[in-house]
Amino acid sequence: MIRIYRRKIDDLRRVVIPQQMLNGINVKPGDLVDITCEGGSVRIEKSMPTCWLCRSDENLVEVEVEEQNCMICSRCVMRIQMALIRRQRRLKKYYTFEAAEEIAEETAQQETEE
Numbered sequence: 103m104i105r106i107y108r109r110k111i112d113d114l115r116r117v118v119i120p121q122q123m124l125n126g127i128n129v130k131p132g133d134l135v136d137i138t139c140e141g142g143s144v145r146i147e148k149s150m151p152t153c154w155l156c157r158s159d160e161n162l163v164e165v166e167v168e169e170q171n172c173m174i175c176s177r178c179v180m181r182i183q184m185a186l187i188r189r190q191r192r193l194k195k196y197y198t199f200e201a202a203e204e205i206a207e208e209t210a211q212q213e214t215e216e
């Protein structure tokens with residue numbers, strides 16, 4: 103049988119959650135909780151660290167972003183690395199192409215001078 107606790111919401115829309123319930127979900131004062139609303143019910147769960155980008159909770163790495171510690175999963179780290187590598191390759195191609203054009207122009211000028 104589900105035990106129902108009846109509480110009054112105060113003027114600041116706060117409600118005291120019974121200690122037994124918090125113990126049941128391993129939450130103590132100062133912990134973060136996630137509050138969601140679905141199908142007319144409000145759900146409170148212990149906040150678990152998740153990836154800042156995809157919300158996954160697997161293989162998290164702590165990263166400092168603007169003086170805040172954020173968690174990013176290794177999959178997202180890999181995606182970022184791959185995007186950077188692709189970008190670097192594109193830039194390299196561009197610069198290589200530009201350098202090749204410059205060399206071709208210089209060679210053409212030298213040939214006309216000779």
Ligand SMILES: [Zn+2]
Pocket residue numbers: 153154155156157158174175176177178179
């Ligand atoms: Zn992720």
